[in-house]
Amino acid sequence: MLDLWPKVAIQHNQEMKIYYKKRIANGKNKMSTINVIRNKLLARVFSVVQKNAPYVETMKYAT
Numbered sequence: 001m002l003d004l005w006p007k008v009a010i011q012h013n014q015e016m017k018i019y020y021k022k023r024i025a026n027g028k029n030k031m032s033t034i035n036v037i038r039n040k041l042l043a044r045v046f047s048v049v050q051k052n053a054p055y056v057e058t059m060k061y062a063t
Contacts, residue, residue: 005038005041006034006035006037006038006041007034009037009041010034010037015057016037016040019033019037020033020034020037023036
């Protein structure tokens with residue numbers, strides 16, 4: 001199950017897609033980048049659980 005999360009996030013989340021493409025363009029390893037994205041997703045999940053609040057997408061507000 002955890003193997004699918006980063007791939008789905010890269011496909012459907014604009015922030016993760018940009019991050020993935022930027023790291024690959026800089027010559028980073030694809031698997032390493034997927035591991036970083038996996039850690040980002042887990043950090044978001046734990047943050048939402050700890051705060052007991054819904055996730056707020058910050059990319060909408062960053063201009």
